Amino acid sequence: MPTDRSSSRRATSPRPATVDTPQRMTERTVQSAPKNVTIRSLRRLRPYLRSHRWKLRTATALAALASILALAMPQVLKWIVDGPVAHREPSQVVLGGLALLLLGVTEALIFGVRRRLMAAPLADIEAGMRADFHRHTQWLPIASHDGWPSGQLLSRGTTDLQVIHTFVSGPRTFLPVHAATLGIGAAILISQQWLLAVIVLAPIPLLIILSYRFESSYAEATRRAQDLSGDLTTAVLESVAGIRVIKGFRRSEDLINRFRNQVRGVREAELHKARLLGDASALITALQGLATACALVLGAIQVAHGHLSTGSLVAFLGTAAVLGPAVGQTGPLLAGCYDGAAAANRFFEVLDEPVVTETRLEIATADRAADTGSSTDPPTATEPDDTPRRRTQGPAELVLDGVCFRYPDAAPDGPPALSDINLRIAPGETLAVVGATGSGKTTLASLIPRLYDPLEGRIMLDGVETASMSRAELRSMVAIAFDEPVLFSGTVMDNVLMGAEADASELDSALRSAHADEFVYGLAEGIRTRVGEKGMSLSGGQRQRIALARVMVRRPRVVVLDDPLSALDMRTEAQIQDALREVLASTTALVIAHRPSSVLLADRVAMLAGGRVVAVGTHEELLRTSPEYAALMTPIETAADREEGP
Numbered sequence: 083m084p085t086d087r088s089s090s091r092r093a094t095s096p097r098p099a100t101v102d103t104p105q106r107m108t109e110r111t112v113q114s115a116p117k118n119v120t121i122r123s124l125r126r127l128r129p130y131l132r133s134h135r136w137k138l139r140t141a142t143a144l145a146a147l148a149s150i151l152a153l154a155m156p157q158v159l160k161w162i163v164d165g166p167v168a169h170r171e172p173s174q175v176v177l178g179g180l181a182l183l184l185l186g187v188t189e190a191l192i193f194g195v196r197r198r199l200m201a202a203p204l205a206d207i208e209a210g211m212r213a214d215f216h217r218h219t220q221w222l223p224i225a226s227h228d229g230w231p232s233g234q235l236l237s238r239g240t241t242d243l244q245v246i247h248t249f250v251s252g253p254r255t256f257l258p259v260h261a262a263t264l265g266i267g268a269a270i271l272i273s274q275q276w277l278l279a280v281i282v283l284a285p286i287p288l289l290i291i292l293s294y295r296f297e298s299s300y301a302e303a304t305r306r307a308q309d310l311s312g313d314l315t316t317a318v319l320e321s322v323a324g325i326r327v328i329k330g331f332r333r334s335e336d337l338i339n340r341f342r343n344q345v346r347g348v349r350e351a352e353l354h355k356a357r358l359l360g361d362a363s364a365l366i367t368a369l370q371g372l373a374t375a376c377a378l379v380l381g382a383i384q385v386a387h388g389h390l391s392t393g394s395l396v397a398f399l400g401t402a403a404v405l406g407p408a409v410g411q412t413g414p415l416l417a418g419c420y421d422g423a424a425a426a427n428r429f430f431e432v433l434d435e436p437v438v439t440e441t442r443l444e445i446a447t448a449d450r451a452a453d454t455g456s457s458t459d460p461p462t463a464t465e466p467d468d469t470p471r472r473r474t475q476g477p478a479e480l481v482l483d484g485v486c487f488r489y490p491d492a493a494p495d496g497p498p499a500l501s502d503i504n505l506r507i508a509p510g511e512t513l514a515v516v517g518a519t520g521s522g523k524t525t526l527a528s529l530i531p532r533l534y535d536p537l538e539g540r541i542m543l544d545g546v547e548t549a550s551m552s553r554a555e556l557r558s559m560v561a562i563a564f565d566e567p568v569l570f571s572g573t574v575m576d577n578v579l580m581g582a583e584a585d586a587s588e589l590d591s592a593l594r595s596a597h598a599d600e601f602v603y604g605l606a607e608g609i610r611t612r613v614g615e616k617g618m619s620l621s622g623g624q625r626q627r628i629a630l631a632r633v634m635v636r637r638p639r640v641v642v643l644d645d646p647l648s649a650l651d652m653r654t655e656a657q658i659q660d661a662l663r664e665v666l667a668s669t670t671a672l673v674i675a676h677r678p679s680s681v682l683l684a685d686r687v688a689m690l691a692g693g694r695v696v697a698v699g700t701h702e703e704l705l706r707t708s709p710e711y712a713a714l715m716t717p718i719e720t721a722a723d724r725e726e727g728p
């Protein structure tokens with residue numbers, strides 16, 4: 083979708099070939115609404131509406147039928163006034179009354195049927211969009227996730243979908259119905275009394291001009307309000323996720339003030355919208371009221387002069403009264419369209435983020451989806467089998483050949499996070515990666531399972547470039563545990579297995595290897611104990627052990643451990659080290675190590691500095707040959723130590 087999104091992207095550096103930098107919306111970068119995108123944005127909803135089109139069309143037809151019945155009522159009234167009332171025939175008046183009653187009841191019934199008819203399609207459309215949104219975010223590269231503030235993603239997948247729901251149920255149905263009602267009503271008025279009709283309909287051209295002017299200012303205002311509301315969601319998420327830090331550092335007051343300012347911003351944006359809509363609606367209503375009043379006075383004069391029957395005047399004003407709401411609701415309905423378009427625009431901005439597409443199959447799938455305009459489904463099949471058969475078990479050889487990487491949002495003139503990395507880890511070997519903070523260790527670890535792709539160079543498993551494998555295949559061979567273990571709401575077993583297939587003994591063995599068995603079996607319901615959202619009920623060390631068990635249960639060919647022992651006490655660390663040593667013996671491993679104890683797990687050590695490998699060798703070799711390494715591995719001597727002496 084052509085929008086002015088580029089201006090809202092982060093100040094960016096050249097991008098790697100396979101990732102795209104997403105739009106980052108913050109309070110500083112709220113964008114003006116792209117011009118003239120209302121129709122285009124709303125058209126993009128078509129694929130979601132298509133399968134429900136008959137129900138939606140029937141609902142629109144029913145709404146139109148209700149309007150026609152409403153337009154018929156004044157004609158019945160005219161017949162009653164000019165006929166039975168004028169000729170004093172009470173029985174005929176009752177008949178006319180019954181006809182009006184029938185029309186009123188039918189209109190109410192149609193209203194009820196229409197509401198019921200719309201309920202399921204509306205729910206299905208919203209559910210379908212929600213599912214696509216969630217699936218797409220799962221297939222976005224990590225680099226894309228890095229660029230999206232969480233609240234912006236959340237609000238686009240929730241609030242914006244509700245706005246779209248409101249648009250489909252309201253303006254999308256009623257705008258054409260009101261247009262048709264105005265057309266039919268205008269024809270009736272003109273056929274009855276052309277002069278009065280001209281007066282009553284005079285505001286309509288003004289209304290059209292007003293609508294154009296209204297669009298440009300309101301569409302911008304609604305986009306701004308939705309973006310600010312996304313920022314507000316980010317603020318809420320951050321303040322909930324960081325509540326311990328916030329309280330610990332007594333930042334609550336600051337955050338409350340900042341939040342209040344953001345709320346004020348949203349409030350002002352909403353008020354601005356309300357003012358625009360209020361002004362437009364007030365003008366429309368005033369013009370229409372003025373026109374109807376003029377027609378009433380002129381009509382009354384005509385009746386007094388005998389040029390018009392009372393019944394005709396009543397019918398004329400009745401018809402004008404039916405047209406009144408159709409005219410009066412134009413403003414809110416147009417506003418609903420602009421709200422819907424802005425929400426659709428925000429929704430599709432996420433869906434337009436390119437998903438990971440490297441393998442031929444994935445590219446073909448994405449291209450097909452783009453051609454048909456449908457959302458991109460994740461690949462479900464396997465690649466065509468014209469590649470040499472790969473070994474699928476046992477430790478693999480891992481080679482990094484001239485690997486360079488720069489984060490998409492890094493300063494373009496800054497140094498890359500990794501430069502010219504050349505490493506070979508033999509099958510079954512464990513390589514520790516050490517280096518000062520910020521030297522690129524975690525970045526290096528992230529490249530192995532392709533959470534990011536290198537900008538240059540190759541990573542190979544058993545001689546096969548990982549870029550040529552599907553991520554699913556690669557990740558079935560490579561398992562990673564981060565230093566901040568994330569647990570999902572579910573049982574301990576769910577968290578360890580995470581989709582892996584393992585029987586009870588394999589699960590038990592993984593828990594034992596990670597020394598998680600002792601506390602897991604002590605929990606109220608053992609492995610079936612639910613660990614709350616993010617595993618908040620477990621300690622850092624316990625979470626880390628679950629994350630290790632998660633790696634071990636997969637029996638991967640390559641293991642990447644990002645500081646796996648950081649949250650463990652010395653006793654548990656020693657126990658896990660023994661277990662890890664056994665596990666690491668049966669796999670190829672890259673272990674990011676901050677402490678000598680972790681380094682001792684490894685056969686060799688690679689030292690990083692400024693994103694480059696500056697030394698490789700055994701722990702002892704490096705201690706002898708590299709003063710930087712020796713300094714890195716030597717515990718800092720404290721003043722107290724110095725005073726105590728040797």
Ligand SMILES: Nc1ncnc2c1ncn2[C@@H]1O[C@H](COP(=O)(O)OP(=O)(O)OP(=O)(O)O)[C@@H](O)[C@H]1O
Nearest residue numbers: 228489491492499518519520521522523524525526
């Ligand atoms: N998502 C990101 N976007 C941009 N720059 C990043 C991102 N993540 C890390 N960096 C930068 O890349 C460099 C390497 O970071 P990395 O996290 O790999 O270092 P590290 O050696 O693991 O550090 P530590 O030991 O503190 O965990 C740092 O300069 C960091 O600021």
